[in-house]
Amino acid sequence: MSFVFFDTETTGLKRGFDQILHFAAVRTDANLNELARFETRSRLQPHVLPHPSALRTNGLPIEWLTDGNLPSHYTMVTDIRRTLISWSPAVFVGFNSIRFDEEMLRHALFQSLYPAYLTSNHRNCRADALSLVMAADAVSPAQLVVPVNEEGRRTFRLQQLATANGVSHARAHDAMSDVLATLDLCRLIYQRSPELWQRFVRFSNKATVADFVEAEDGFVLTEFFGGQAYHSPVVCIGSDPDQANGRLCLSLNEDVGRLAAMSDPELQVHLTQKPSPIRRFRINAAPTLTAFFDAPEHMLEGGAIGDIEDWARRVKADIGLRTRLVAAYIAAREPYALSPHIEERIYNGFPGPADEARIAAFHDARWEDRFAIVQGMEDERLRWFGLRLIYFEARSVLPEPARLEVERYLTDQMTGDGSGCLTIDQAMAETGRLLGEAVGPDDLLMHYRTYLQDRRARLEAYRAKLVA
Known part of the structure; x- marks a missing residue:
């Protein structure tokens, strides 16, 4: 069995609403020897507003994220899926991946009309290096050095763990750099505690x-x-x-x-x-x-x-x-409440066989033929995500009523109550707060604030046009 170590950098932490910007993966053999690498990026989707803290953490200027030369999100997800399926079966490993990166990948696949559970299907297994590191510390603490942060508390952050254990990690919060640091930490445990490593691999299945x-x-x-x-x-x-x-x-x-x-x-x-x-x-x-x-x-x-x-x-x-x-x-136990946001309904049932056939046909069809396929979908989640995909990738093929439906929905989200995606007002307020706390000028956030001001003006103009 081979391993796939992977990581994502995203616009924020809200699963279903934020997006992957940078994806990286390294494939290894059973002895953790590298076999192949894969890396891809995406430009910002039109309806997604990055959280300013994410931009600052990742060091990504808004000008980079809106570069039209970058692949679209749909193109990036298609490339990710093609590569990962070609590397399957494997054990998929990330750092805090089951709680975050796996979720971001599932949402990205589902909203791109692909089956969401790639790392669980195709005879794949999945595991989390953060749990492995914590287990190593709990069971055989001599295997790794767990550093102490400025507040005197032990920390399991990847950057600090890498430094404390002599692992190279030159660019924290860069997807490929994070992948390589995770792989090297796993190699340490593989070498120093084979029994713990075997248990980790065993329970990935x-x-x-x-x-x-x-x-x-x-x-x-x-x-x-x-x-x-x-x-x-x-x-x-x-x-x-x-x-x-x-x-x-x-x-x-x-x-x-x-x-x-x-x-x-x-x-x-x-x-x-x-x-x-x-x-x-x-x-x-x-x-x-x-x-x-x-x-x-x-x-x-x-x-x-x-x-x-x-x-x-x-x-x-x-x-x-x-x-x-x-x-x-x-x-x-309190009953599970259905989210009012369709983006958060990924776990509310699987698409039926007929819709599975339709989404397979969707990816093989010409853009001008995909609208009819989307209209026939029984699952309202798939209908909406399919309609939105066509709008993002080839909006000229949409009938005007469908185009207006997408525009109204996305405009309402970006100017809404904030219970779903990050809104213009929330992004502006948080950017202002961070700028107020900054020591000296912060060009990255100042440029982002200008971008947000321009987006707000255009949204207000569009809403005024709709009312008129």
């Missing part, structure tokens, strides 16, 4: 995770919050009915006899306490799991291994109790 969770009476689940590792001896009590890849576990620090004696309403109340006795993870998100016999004493939260194993076997054998616990947890 969701089928392997599912088998482990099912076969073991119990295990240690390690979760990371605020740069700290938290270990919980747990037993799996069942699947999450609302998420096929979700698994629900019970902390083995609970008094199982007391739980069994509770009524269903009492269980519901008990399971809503913070922190909840029920821990949830996804088998397809490369969780950090440790078998009891591999777990150091400090990972057992002070419990005796014999007692913990006895409790785990008791819960595992009591199907009735596990069923009641899952039902009580689900009943107490």
